[in-house]
Each structure stands twice: as C-alpha cells, then as structure tokens.
Amino acid sequence: EETLRELKLLVDHRDDLVDxxxxxxxxxxxxxxxxxxxxxxxxxxxxxATWLERLSRQLARRExxxxxxxxxxxLGRCRTLTRTILEHERELNARTAALAPRLLQLPGCGxxxxxxxxxxxxxxxxxxSDAQLARHAGVAPLDASSGKHQxxxxxxxxxxxLNCALHRIAITQGRVHPAARAYLxxxxxxxxxxxxxIRCLKRQLARTIYTTLKAEPLLT
Numbered sequence: 001e002e003t004l005r006e007l008k009l010l011v012d013h014r015d016d017l018v019d020x021x022x023x024x025x026x027x028x029x030x031x032x033x034x035x036x037x038x039x040x041x042x043x044x045x046x047x048x049a050t051w052l053e054r055l056s057r058q059l060a061r062r063e064x065x066x067x068x069x070x071x072x073x074x075l076g077r078c079r080t081l082t083r084t085i086l087e088h089e090r091e092l093n094a095r096t097a098a099l100a101p102r103l104l105q106l107p108g109c110g111x112x113x114x115x116x117x118x119x120x121x122x123x124x125x126x127x128x129s130d131a132q133l134a135r136h137a138g139v140a141p142l143d144a145s146s147g148k149h150q151x152x153x154x155x156x157x158x159x160x161x162l163n164c165a166l167h168r169i170a171i172t173q174g175r176v177h178p179a180a181r182a183y184l185x186x187x188x189x190x191x192x193x194x195x196x197x198i199r200c201l202k203r204q205l206a207r208t209i210y211t212t213l214k215a216e217p218l219l220t
Contacts, residue, residue, distance in 0.1 A: 001123060007095055008119035014088040014112075021047075021081040028074040031067055052079050102216045106208065107180070108172030113165045117209060120162040130210035137162040139202040166202045166209075173201065 025046045032039055032055070045051040052075060059072050093111035096118065097104060103114045127133045134140040138158020173180035180201060187197035 003099065004119050004122055007092075007099070007115055010088060010092060010095070011112075011115050011119050014085060014092065017081055017085050017088070021078055021085065024074050024077045024081065028071060028078060031071040031074065035062070035067060035071065046078055047082060049079070049082070052082075100213065100216060102212050103209070106169070106205075106212065107177040108169040113168050116161060116165040120159055120165065121209075121213070124210065124213040127210065130207040133210045134203050134206040137166055137202075137206055139163060139166055139199060139206050141199070141203065163202075166205050167198070169205055170198050170201045173205075174198070 028046065029041060032041060041051070041055075056072070056075055059068055059075065062068050089112060092115045096111050096114045100114065100118060103109060103117065104111065106114075109117075121127075121133065121136075124133075127136065131140065136159055138160065170180070174184050175181075183201060183204070184194075184197045187200050188194060192200070
C-alpha cells in the first residue's frame with residue numbers, strides 16, 4: 001500500500017540519518033579527546049543542542065588548527081543531522097497518529113517503534129492469526145526440549161526489524177509498566193532466564209499488536 005510504503009521510506013531514511021550522525025559523533029569524540037584528553041562528554045550528550053553549543057564555543061576559542069577546524073565541521077554536521085532527525089520524528093509521529101492512534105496507546109510504544117511496526121507488518125489482514133505474526137517477527141517459541149527437560153529457545157529468524165521494535169517496547173515496558181514487570185518476574189520465578197522472559201513478553205506483545213490492528217484498520 002502506498003501509504004505504508006511512504007511510511008517505510010521515511011522510517012528507513014531516518015534510520016540512515018541516525019547511523020550517519022553516530023559515525024560523525026564517533027569521529028568528533030576522537031578529535032575532542034586528541035585536543036583535550038581531560039574533557040568528559042557524557043553518553044548521549046552529542047544528541048543535545050546545549051552540549052553542541054557548549055563545545056562549539058570551546059572550539060571557537062582555541063587556535064584554529066586543522067584538527068580544530070575538522071572538529072568544528074563535524075560538530076556542525078551533528079547539529080544539522082539532529083535537527084533533520086527531529087523533523088522526521090515529528091512527521092512520523094503525526095503519520096502514525098493518523099494511521100493507527102490506538103497503537104501509540106500501547107505502553108512503551110513511541111512513534112518511532114509504532115511506525116516501524118506499521119511498515120514492517122504491512123496490512124494486518126495478510127496474517128491469519130497472531131501466531132503467524134509472531135512467527136514472522138521471530139518471537140514465537142522454538143521447541144528445544146531434550147529428554148525430560150522441556151524448554152524453548154530464541155528464534156534467530158524472522159523479520160529482524162520487526163523483532164527489534166518489539167524488543168524495544170518489551171524492554172521499555174519492563175522498566176516503566178507495572179503489569180509487564182510483574183509478568184517478567186513471574187516468568188523468571190518459573191525458572192526462565194531474563195532473556196527467555198523477555199522473549200515471552202515479546203510474544204504477548206505480538207498478540208496485543210495483532211488484536212489492536214485488527215480492531216482498528218489503518219486510517220487514511
């Protein structure tokens with residue numbers, strides 16, 4: 001569908017810009033360390049305008065050597081990319097809210113994850129059940145029992161982009177959603193590892209998302 005195709009194009013382009021920004025930030029960190037080994041730049045700081053402005057003023061006061069000029073150029077590139085990424089994220093938020101507003105009501109599901117779910121799942125009617133969707137996402141349990149030991153293992157197949165979106169939601173829910181925290185604790189008390197419990201939660205999320213999208217066909 002053209003609407004979902006355009007959404008996927010925007011999601012993929014935003015992801016490419018995030019990757020490009022990360023590479024620029026890594027190079028900038030290297031140059032900053034070379035210029036001032038004692039300078040501590042916290043993780044995530046180069047995503048924030050306040051830190052970029054602070055570093056820009058510091059570099060402007062230094063002797064304008066070749067390395068300082070490169071660092072200033074990289075800093076400007078990070079600032080431009082961050083501005084563009086935020087613009088795309090606002091557009092993704094608006095498009096997702098217009099297409100599937102109930103999906104954004106799912107705890108832990110922000111606009112980026114919701115957009116990723118929509119464009120990777122596509123029309124929900126192509127799946128006959130939530131089990132099919134779970135298998136497509138690689139979150140359905142795979143039997144790995146041996147003798148008297150009954151267990152399941154993680155599925156390394158399936159749509160990895162969709163799996164990643166479900167994983168982000170599951171991790172977020174494990175931190176902020178009481179029902180999800182209780183579910184994970186219960187699964188771990190049953191003898192499952194943390195990773196296995198997360199996999200179980202992702203399978204439950206696949207069922208919830210399937211039900212949500214079936215009850216609310218994509219708006220146009």
